[in-house]
Amino acid sequence: MDNKKFPTKAWYAAGWSHEINNELPLKRKILGSQIIFFRDLENKVVALDAMCPHRGADLGIGKVVNGNIQCPFHGWEFNSAGKCAAIPSQCPSKNIPNNAKVNAYHVAESQGIIWIWGEKSAPSDPNPPHYYFLEEDYGRGMRRVRDIPIFANAPFLSVVENAIDNTHPPFIHPGTLAGEPPRVADQVIRYDDDMRGYWGQLDPTDPVHDDVKGTEGMLGLSRRLLGVTRLDREKCYFRFDLGGVVYFYDRFVSGHEQVALFMVTPADDTQAWFFGEHVRSFAKNALVDYIIKKWVRQLNGEDVEHVELMLSSQQTYGIDKPVSVIADRPALAFRRVFFRNISDEDEQETHSANDTKTVAKQDAEHEVIADASGT
Numbered sequence: 001m002d003n004k005k006f007p008t009k010a011w012y013a014a015g016w017s018h019e020i021n022n023e024l025p026l027k028r029k030i031l032g033s034q035i036i037f038f039r040d041l042e043n044k045v046v047a048l049d050a051m052c053p054h055r056g057a058d059l060g061i062g063k064v065v066n067g068n069i070q071c072p073f074h075g076w077e078f079n080s081a082g083k084c085a086a087i088p089s090q091c092p093s094k095n096i097p098n099n100a101k102v103n104a105y106h107v108a109e110s111q112g113i114i115w116i117w118g119e120k121s122a123p124s125d126p127n128p129p130h131y132y133f134l135e136e137d138y139g140r141g142m143r144r145v146r147d148i149p150i151f152a153n154a155p156f157l158s159v160v161e162n163a164i165d166n167t168h169p170p171f172i173h174p175g176t177l178a179g180e181p182p183r184v185a186d187q188v189i190r191y192d193d194d195m196r197g198y199w200g201q202l203d204p205t206d207p208v209h210d211d212v213k214g215t216e217g218m219l220g221l222s223r224r225l226l227g228v229t230r231l232d233r234e235k236c237y238f239r240f241d242l243g244g245v246v247y248f249y250d251r252f253v254s255g256h257e258q259v260a261l262f263m264v265t266p267a268d269d270t271q272a273w274f275f276g277e278h279v280r281s282f283a284k285n286a287l288v289d290y291i292i293k294k295w296v297r298q299l300n301g302e303d304v305e306h307v308e309l310m311l312s313s314q315q316t317y318g319i320d321k322p323v324s325v326i327a328d329r330p331a332l333a334f335r336r337v338f339f340r341n342i343s344d345e346d347e348q349e350t351h352s353a354n355d356t357k358t359v360a361k362q363d364a365e366h367e368v369i370a371d372a373s374g375t
C-alpha cells in the first residue's frame, strides 16, 4: 500500500477569509500539523507551525502584535516568515538565535477562501483553484452562504468519496433531499488531461429523471417557494479538483443557477475538515440565506455523522477493494485520481527502479477496480 495518505502536491482549503484577523490567531490541525493563521501588517494571511521553539508554548493562544504572532509564555514574536523578531527578556543589542524560528507554510487567499499548499517546499502549481461562479461580476451576481467548518472523525478519502457520491441521498438524507429516486441516471465522467480532476454529468436523457419529485421535504418546499423546480439537465454537471474540492452545478430552466461546493482537507491521516458553501443566483435575501444555512448545516451534519459511523472510516484508505456498480462511477473516478497522484508523487520522490515498478503495479490495480465497474 502507498505510504502517503493523501496527495501533498496540491492546494487544500484551510478556512474562510472571514475567519482570519490581525488580532488573534486561528489554530487548526491541517495536513498533520497544528497550524496558526493570522494577518500581518499588509493584511496578508500568514500560516505558521503552532509550537513555540523556546519552550513549546501554544502560539494559538498568543496574540498578534505589530503583524507578528506573540507567544503567550515569554513574549517572543515571530514574523510572517516564521523568524523570531523580538525576545523581550534579553537586551535588544543581543543576537536572536538563528534557530529561533517556526515553519512557515505557503498560503494563498482567493475568492474568500484561504488555501494552503500540502508541502513545505514551494508550490509546483502557483495558483490555488479558481471558480468562475465565485467571481463577483459573474452572471446575475451570486449569493454565497458558507457553513462553519466541520471536523470529521474519518479520513480524507472517505469524506471526499461521500461528498461525490450521489447514490446515498434517499437513505442518508430522507428529509433534507427528499423526492430523489434510489436509482441514479447513467453518468459520464471526463478526466482532465493531467489526471488532477474530472468532470461528470448525469445523462440528461435518462428517463429516470421523470421519477424525480423534487417537491418533497425541506428542499422541495424551498424550491416551490423560490420557483426553481425544473432543472436544465443538459447544463448541470459536477466536478472534482485536487486537493479535495467537489462541486455540483445546477442550472434551472428559468436560467437561475446554484452550486453546492464541498472542500475537504486532511486534518491528519485519519481525520478531515469539511468546508461547505451554497452559491445561488436567485432569492438573494437574508431570510433565504438563513433557510439555506440551516439546510446546508443539516445536510453536512448528516453526511459527517454517517461517514464517521462507517467501519471503513477506521482505515485510512477505506475498504481495500470496494465492490462497485456503475452508479459508483464518480466515487471510483475520485479513487483513480487520488491513487494516481499519490503514486506519481511517490515515484518522483523515490526514483528507484524497484519503487517505480511497485507504483506502476498499484496504479494498474486501482484502474482495474474502476474498469470492473464499467468505466
Ligand code: FES
Pocket (backbone or CB within 6 Å): 052, 053, 054, 055, 056, 057, 071, 072, 073, 074, 075, 076
Ligand atoms: S515558550 Fe514561547 S516564548 Fe517561551
Ligand SMILES: [Fe+2]
Pocket (backbone or CB within 6 Å): 162, 168, 169, 172, 173, 299, 303
Ligand atoms: Fe450527502
